[in-house]
Amino acid sequence: MHELAITESVIKVAVGAAAGRRIHAIHLAIGVLSSIVDDSVQFYFDILSRDSLAAGATLHFRRIPASAQCQTCGHQCSIEPPLPPACPACASVALRISGGMEFHVESIDVEDDVGS
Amino acid sequence: MVTIEHYNVSDAQLLSRVIGDIDAPYQTFDRQHGLGIHTRSLADYWNLSGNERTVSIMKKVDVIQAILSDNNAVAEENRKVLDGVGVFGINVMASPGAGKTSMILETFTRLPEGTKLCVVEGDLASSLDAELIANKGIPVVQINTGGGCHLDASMIRNALPRLPLDEIQILMVENVGNLVCPANFLLGTHLNVVVASTPEGHDKPFKYPGMFNAADVVLINKFDLSEVFDFDLEYFSSGVRMLKPDVPIIPISCRTGAGLDEWVEWLLENR
Ligand SMILES: Nc1nc2c(ncn2[C@@H]2O[C@H](COP(=O)(O)OP(=O)(O)OP(=O)(O)O)[C@@H](O)[C@H]2O)c(=O)[nH]1
Ligand SMILES: [Mg+2]
Ligand SMILES: [Zn+2]
Numbered sequence: 001m002h003e004l005a006i007t008e009s010v011i012k013v014a015v016g017a018a019a020g021r022r023i024h025a026i027h028l029a030i031g032v033l034s035s036i037v038d039d040s041v042q043f044y045f046d047i048l049s050r051d052s053l054a055a056g057a058t059l060h061f062r063r064i065p066a067s068a069q070c071q072t073c074g075h076q077c078s079i080e081p082p083l084p085p086a087c088p089a090c091a092s093v094a095l096r097i098s099g100g101m102e103f104h105v106e107s108i109d110v111e112d113d114v115g116s
Numbered sequence: 117m118v119t120i121e122h123y124n125v126s127d128a129q130l131l132s133r134v135i136g137d138i139d140a141p142y143q144t145f146d147r148q149h150g151l152g153i154h155t156r157s158l159a160d161y162w163n164l165s166g167n168e169r170t171v172s173i174m175k176k177v178d179v180i181q182a183i184l185s186d187n188n189a190v191a192e193e194n195r196k197v198l199d200g201v202g203v204f205g206i207n208v209m210a211s212p213g214a215g216k217t218s219m220i221l222e223t224f225t226r227l228p229e230g231t232k233l234c235v236v237e238g239d240l241a242s243s244l245d246a247e248l249i250a251n252k253g254i255p256v257v258q259i260n261t262g263g264g265c266h267l268d269a270s271m272i273r274n275a276l277p278r279l280p281l282d283e284i285q286i287l288m289v290e291n292v293g294n295l296v297c298p299a300n301f302l303l304g305t306h307l308n309v310v311v312a313s314t315p316e317g318h319d320k321p322f323k324y325p326g327m328f329n330a331a332d333v334v335l336i337n338k339f340d341l342s343e344v345f346d347f348d349l350e351y352f353s354s355g356v357r358m359l360k361p362d363v364p365i366i367p368i369s370c371r372t373g374a375g376l377d378e379w380v381e382w383l384l385e386n387r
Contacts, residue, residue: 097329105179108176109176109177
């Protein structure tokens with residue numbers, strides 16, 4: 001459900017950055033631990049962007065992994081939710097998860113006129 | 117009119133191709149075929165498209181802006197309002213029925229003389245919780261999200277003028293019962309309290325890392341039922357610590373009162 005509010009924000013941020021130019025693509029960076037459903041965002045986007053400079057633009061989701069580091073044996077691996085119950089190498093529960101919470105618009109592709 | 121839909125090359129490269137090497141291959145994005153990338157020379161393209169030479173090229177603009185930056189800005193305003201009157205704001209997040217309202221009421225009865233509380237109640241539709249709270253003589257503003265799954269900063273901004281902020285020290289915001297969405301929306305409060313409860317099971321931090329990652333303190337309510345539900349405190353805690361090694365985890369029971377003094381003491385020390 002919150003994908004609706006998120007999509008509205010994506011459009012607002014992108015249109016703001018486009019400074020009047022037509023937007024062809026929006027590149028989003030989304031950490032795997034920040035729960036966003038891509039299809040849902042795309043669905044809302046197609047409706048909400050209709051009358052804006054972002055109409056018809058393609059959304060690209062760059063999924064940023066989270067990484068787990070074991071405090072006991074040093075093992076490091078990238079993870080997706082759900083979190084692993086313990087270190088896959090040594091079964092210690094002393095894992096530290098970092099990253100994966102990213103949540104921003106990285107860049108947009110806009111139309112820029114050159115030549116004649 | 118030639119419209120080149122999309123470029124994977126930088127502006128400088130592109131310009132040199134448009135002006136310079138007309139036979140160099142380049143990539144276009146074809147709307148008809150989705151993500152298909154075609155490589156051919158600009159000369160081919162122009163031959164196909166006649167003589168008009170207006171070329172629209174794509175430019176990549178770096179943005180790097182938080183998706184919810186608008187909400188974050190309003191949250192910052194809210195924070196200033198609260199700081200201006202010396203009110204400590206708490207965002208209470210939990211699943212439906214975990215015991216948010218119960219915890220707020222139990223906290224209220226344990227606050228020392230001179231420390232007053234008021235409440236913002238976020239609810240999908242009803243005002244049941246707000247009535248419960250008002251009946252205890254606690255100032256409360258009800259926000260109906262009308263189906264929305266979370267509170268956002270502008271809802272709090274609208275609620276603040278309706279609260280007696282000059283007379284209170286602590287603002288408790290009961291967020292909509294939901295372990296996913298509220299975590300993304302800053303409200304401008306100072307502290308995120310996540311209320312888990314034993315009937316939900318000890319695996320919640322593993323399944324809802326976004327929520328537990330947002331927690332400044334985790335309360336485990338309904339601890340009177342921990343045996344009934346085979347609740348493994350160690351396992352639960354290991355999940356929280358993977359995300360937030362230093363977050364306090366306090367088992368409580370709004371039924372027996374266990375742990376609540378410890379929680380209120382922690383709150384008063386850390387506000
Ligand atoms: N056994 C037991 N029951 C509790 C405890 N705390 C709350 N409850 C019961 O759990 C139910 C839900 O409690 P609420 O405080 O309404 O929970 P909530 O999170 O505010 O619920 P919503 O606002 O509907 O999402 C009520 O029937 C409470 O009496 C507890 O510590 N132990
Ligand atoms: Mg409630
Ligand atoms: Zn290990």
